[in-house]
Amino acid sequence: MSTDAEFADAQPVPPIPPQPPRRPAAAAAPGPADDPQTAVLRRVPPEPPMPPVPPSAPAARAATGPHPVPPRPAVPPRAQPPAAGAPLPPRPDRVPGSPVPTGPATTGPSQPTAFRDTAAFHLARSQDLWTGAGEPATGPSAPPRPRRPDFAAPPAAPGSMPPGPAAGRPSPVPWPRTPRPHQGVAHGHGAPAAPFRRPGARVLTAAACLILGIGLIGGAAAGSWLTEDASGAAPTAEAVFTKGRDVWHDTPVDTLFPRTVKGLGAGPGGADRTWTRTAVAPDTGCTAAYDPKLAAALAPAGCVRLVRATYVDATRSAVITVGAQITKADPAGMMALNTRFSSKNLGTRTDLMPLPYAAKGTVAEDFGREGRVSWTVRVLTDIPAVVYAVSGFADGRTFTEPQPAEAAVRPGATTAPAESGLGHDAKDLADRVEADFRKAAGSPTPTRQAS
Template structure:
């Protein structure tokens, strides 16, 4: 049933106008006539993954719009908030669209805060109803200049792994430093600790190829008080023979005497005094250290007169032999006159040094000469066999 307002003029028939394309246009109603119900415009459906209503929430359907008395008649535009300038009046709140926020002044009621992702909205005065903010795009929200948030459990696990790795590296470094310190301390202790007699004996057996010739046979020997009557004597080295095999450097009787202990190498050098009247050949015979000190000590008083370097066997005048107990070495020395004279009866150093001994050999002091030169070379050798211990720091 239609109710006519008494204050309104009778309706005037108006020919129908052609319909304009678009869902929002409608033919105007004559004045005073009841407004025709506006077609319902369905609300935009929610995109998958957006902030629109999920399962179980239906979008509100739009009902017919009513015309406010006294306003200009026109079709009501349904949608999420028509703009005031669009020419359409809306009675009551606009239908709620799930997931869309209401624009200020649109007259539509939103269902909550706007989506965090901005979308295009209708500009005021455009004549079209804006759709508010666009639905949210699936995925994490990233603000400008901020990195995506990392899940707490993952970050905590990474932190624990990094802490464990750092602790292990620190412990390993500490172990390596301590190991190096202990090794250095042991080396220092072993170097400072004096070697045993057995170690010294073994090391002395290698001196013939590890020690410079000027150390074993110094170029000059000063023998204070070693001459006849306690006179000082000085000796100068004039010849050095290359290290040689025992058969090439020793006479046959020496080779036979050393058969039990063995022979490794022979070193020889010849000295002369400041008057150039006496020659003294000094030799070092190295025996195998494995034979032991007892085998070498048995050579005492059994070794015959050695051969000289630079003079013949008949020119030998005095000689001496010493078997060391701290090294597998036999030290010998033999003297001769520089003029090459032959000696009928060579003497040992003890015989030549006896005051009661007569003859040119004793008077020339050749016994003192061999004892002094052999003693000086033994002294140089002993310094290499047993180096002096360092003095303790005060």
């Protein structure tokens, strides 16, 4: 805001009043006593000469005292300005010591002679002389006093009038005060700033929750960093083997047997294959899941539980049962069983094929013993498990020349299991279930097994 806008409400300063008009000259020039602006001093009478004292009369002088000397008049006190409303002292008609005028006596009352000091008198009468209200003149020879104009003079500006009585001085015009800016309003031409407010309880609570959350996340990260060596290190073989015994009931069924399995390039000639789960058998014992000869071959390892599931391909023409037997054997027992199956080729004998799981009301309900086309049996050594898979046709047809999956997937094979893709189905689904069991047990790399 500019300076003019700040003092828009202030009262205008009036100009200095003009000098009062001079009084008209009198018919006869007044003497020094009649002029109030002329210095009038009282004559001091000279001291009378002292008479000579005869030398022979010291005793008489001592008796009578010294020659009387008239006292010197004291200096009159300085005139004081008259109080407000008090009458002014009369002016003397003549200077003390001057000859008495011989003219006719005035008819007015005689006024006492008063002492006048020019400086004090001028100071006391300066306001009256300035405003034109001088003391009244006495006598017929006093000039007429000029009258003031009828119009009212503008008020004097503060400080332009001479000092006078406190009652007669006008009250000073108050200086306009600049309004104080409101709290929260910025100086200048910018937009008003928002007033400062203390944060409420909700803001403090949100800030505390944020800080607590950051602290928890930081603590978790620090704990993970501190235990990085322990958690990042590969588990021991004993730990993997022990955990693999409990995988069947500690891992969800959809993890061990996914609902849908996609095999990229897993079919004949590198074709993609897709299998969908149709049924999951309840976990049971191993007595009714194998033929008697296969059960006898796996008996040295023992049986804790057997889990199975059946899949169908995208054409719904092939069905595959895949399962896993959890054994009671220790690592040495599983190694001995794997060596026996490898050295005696137990995995390629047609009288040691596993049985399919034909769930009622599904596509695989006609899948029986005579319909088995290809199979695989794998004895794992890093976890106590035996994984197998068996495939056949969904329409329930019988097949008299089954072939192991490893032989049906060889390049250039022209057998029915090889050309129909049932060998690839059994091998690839067994590979997937084996990898899921190993991953659930924490095994980093697969172990070669016998077929």
